[in-house]
Amino acid sequence: MGEQLSHLSETLIGSEIVKLGGEIRERISRGEKIFNFTVGDFDPAIFPIPKALEDEIVTAYRQHFTNYPAADGNADLRQAIIDFTRSTTQLDYRPDECLVAAGGRPLIYACFRAVVDKGDKVVYAVPSWNNNHYTHFCEAEHVVVEAGAENNFMPSAELLAPRIKGAALLALCSPQNPTGTTFSKAALEQICDLVIAENARRAPHEKKLYVLFDQMYGHLTYGDIQHYNPVSLKPAMREYTLFIDAISKVFAATGVRVGWSLGPAKLIAKMKAILTHVGAWAPMAEQKATARFLLRRDEIGEYLAHFKAEVEFRLRAIYQGIESLKAAGYPVAAIPPEAAIYLTVKFDLRGKTTATGKLLETQADVSDYLLSAAKLAVVPFYAFGAAADSPWYRLSVGTCKKEEIDGMLKLLEDALEALR
Numbered sequence: 001m002g003e004q005l006s007h008l009s010e011t012l013i014g015s016e017i018v019k020l021g022g023e024i025r026e027r028i029s030r031g032e033k034i035f036n037f038t039v040g041d042f043d044p045a046i047f048p049i050p051k052a053l054e055d056e057i058v059t060a061y062r063q064h065f066t067n068y069p070a071a072d073g074n075a076d077l078r079q080a081i082i083d084f085t086r087s088t089t090q091l092d093y094r095p096d097e098c099l100v101a102a103g104g105r106p107l108i109y110a111c112f113r114a115v116v117d118k119g120d121k122v123v124y125a126v127p128s129w130n131n132n133h134y135t136h137f138c139e140a141e142h143v144v145v146e147a148g149a150e151n152n153f154m155p156s157a158e159l160l161a162p163r164i165k166g167a168a169l170l171a172l173c174s175p176q177n178p179t180g181t182t183f184s185k186a187a188l189e190q191i192c193d194l195v196i197a198e199n200a201r202r203a204p205h206e207k208k209l210y211v212l213f214d215q216m217y218g219h220l221t222y223g224d225i226q227h228y229n230p231v232s233l234k235p236a237m238r239e240y241t242l243f244i245d246a247i248s249k250v251f252a253a254t255g256v257r258v259g260w261s262l263g264p265a266k267l268i269a270k271m272k273a274i275l276t277h278v279g280a281w282a283p284m285a286e287q288k289a290t291a292r293f294l295l296r297r298d299e300i301g302e303y304l305a306h307f308k309a310e311v312e313f314r315l316r317a318i319y320q321g322i323e324s325l326k327a328a329g330y331p332v333a334a335i336p337p338e339a340a341i342y343l344t345v346k347f348d349l350r351g352k353t354t355a356t357g358k359l360l361e362t363q364a365d366v367s368d369y370l371l372s373a374a375k376l377a378v379v380p381f382y383a384f385g386a387a388a389d390s391p392w393y394r395l396s397v398g399t400c401k402k403e404e405i406d407g408m409l410k411l412l413e414d415a416l417e418a419l420r
Helices: 007-011 016-029 051-062 075-089 104-115 131-137 185-201 235-240 265-278 284-293 297-327 363-373 402-417
Strands: 098-101 121-126 141-146 169-173 210-214 241-246 259-262 332-334 342-347 392-396
Touching: 007 131, 051 284, 075 098, 075 259, 075 284, 098 104, 098 265, 104 131, 104 169, 104 210, 104 241, 104 259, 104 265, 121 131, 131 141, 169 185, 185 235, 210 235, 235 241, 297 332, 297 342, 297 402, 363 402
Parallel strands: 121 141, 121 169, 169 210, 210 241
Antiparallel strands: 098 259, 241 259, 332 342, 342 392
């Protein structure tokens, strides 16, 4: 047995999604044709960042904005974020209630560290992105709610009510990664009422229940779907809600690394102190560029109109294809697309036998079969904390070429037809 390192490092679980993505890239590098719908990212050749943002980044570097930024984010960027938020959500925050970092991840980590002590309860639903890992970092108690298809895989107040008593943090995400589904107005209001009542029940000296509200995909909703947030619905939630947002998804700028939090000044200050020691700042030039870009509302509107239409086309085309296969009698299904870049798809193939006589005993066998026979790479919900036998998957269209959709669906049909 080798030398032991820290308990945290020895018990940390790797990302299933990163592992799967690595395997897919290796197969593609060997010349294999794969329809890769695994990554929650964008192919810049298909979905480039806004030209205006790109130009501002180049300009900022040429103006030599290459030194350290302010620890909580440059003042001009924080003000631009506040103004942008006010114009899009009518929420009004002060500069000391805004914190900038290198994307959403450091802010989520800092929130967990600022709120959660060892042994505290953290409540989150599955399937969801990375809450298990952040809870593990804090050596906190995982209070897991399994959401199902009946609620479009969004946690309900009914599911959460028995679990939030005494909890330190409730982690919510809408539109949700991995499902591409959203909270309805009524569903989110009911959850807010639970939090408000729980905090009213606690003594003044007790730690309050905070809500981490990840709205990274908030601008990417389709059809008549609207994005709702706790503070707009219930103003009393303001003192308990920490927003996570960024340019990463809404502007296809995942690698540009500019994210922000809005929330109570005391919590923001503690998160700033934590990140000051971690050094997870958004780069200076990208901050300057984003501050200028967020003021260009007309260009933002034009970009989003085109970007959303392109994403929605892909989601709806694949959804309709899956529904056609379902109508033809194949054991597949999909949830109508609501938001983000994800489609929730069901492959209920366990118990089937392949043409070579192999029995698909587990959902992992199903995943392998989809990859080998249909050349289809999607992420199983069990990679997001759902049960190991869950037949549901995340399909991401950020790297999807429109002209390949029909071919992908035909290959999938052939693979399904070959099963018995």
